[in-house]
Amino acid sequence: MRHRQLMELIEQNPFVTDRELTRELKVSIQTVRLDRMELGIPELRERMKQMAEHSHDQVRSLPLNEVMGEIVDLQLDKSGISIFEIRDEHVFSRTHIARGHYVFGQANSLAVAVINDEIALTASSDIRFLRSVHLGEKCIAKAYVRDMAGQKGKAKVEVFTYVGEEMVFQGNFLIYRSTGEENSEGGMQHEDRH
Numbered sequence: 415m416r417h418r419q420l421m422e423l424i425e426q427n428p429f430v431t432d433r434e435l436t437r438e439l440k441v442s443i444q445t446v447r448l449d450r451m452e453l454g455i456p457e458l459r460e461r462m463k464q465m466a467e468h469s470h471d472q473v474r475s476l477p478l479n480e481v482m483g484e485i486v487d488l489q490l491d492k493s494g495i496s497i498f499e500i501r502d503e504h505v506f507s508r509t510h511i512a513r514g515h516y517v518f519g520q521a522n523s524l525a526v527a528v529i530n531d532e533i534a535l536t537a538s539s540d541i542r543f544l545r546s547v548h549l550g551e552k553c554i555a556k557a558y559v560r561d562m563a564g565q566k567g568k569a570k571v572e573v574f575t576y577v578g579e580e581m582v583f584q585g586n587f588l589i590y591r592s593t594g595e596e597n598s599e600g601g602m603q604h605e606d607r608h
Contacts, residue, residue, distance in 0.1 A: 416441070420449050427579070428461050429497060429554050434578055462486055462497060473527045475534035475591075481527050482519040483555065490530035491559050491569075496520060498553045510549040517547055517575060517583050524557045525571040525587040533592035537568065541585040551577045567591055 423430055423438055435446045483498030498520040500512045526534045547553060554576045561570040568588055575583035
């Protein structure tokens with residue numbers, strides 16, 4: 415019974431930590447680890463690494479070292495997932511609350527990375543911070559390309575960031591892309607600059 419619950423929880427959320435599983439299953443962390451080992455389920459880091467290796471597409475719009483967080487799944491012009499762990503350097507020293515630009519940066523860089531183009535830049539964003547993120551929490555951002563046909567050279571990308579099951583950030587991004595645009599020395603030319 416417990417093994418089936420453990421497998422279901424990990425299938426529902428492959429990014430769930432052992433500590434979160436202990437709370438959900440109401441057992442000790444040692445029990446969770448032993449059950450995982452018996453079932454042949456790797457620890458979170460290994461599951462993340464396996465997902466990253468099976469990610470189908472490669473980021474084109476920016477170098478991987480410029481993406482905030484680790485991209486674990488990417489389907490260009492469709493969707494992407496990244497994970498960003500909040501560490502000491504990302505928080506205010508007194509409160510241990512993450513600085514907002516790190517949470518935004520993860521979402522923004524994923525919105526750009528999901529675009530299948532050599533040049534993709536954020537034109538605008540409409541964002542909402544839904545709750546504070548704290549030291550040690552893992553932010554899982556999920557990006558979805560919602561519309562590319564509307565305006566020439568632009569794509570709408572929606573990003574949701576979660577800690578566990580709780581949404582902590584939501585953003586709607588309008589991304590300029592160079593596809594179909596003429597490049598000039600001054601950058602991209604756009605018929606519609608308003």
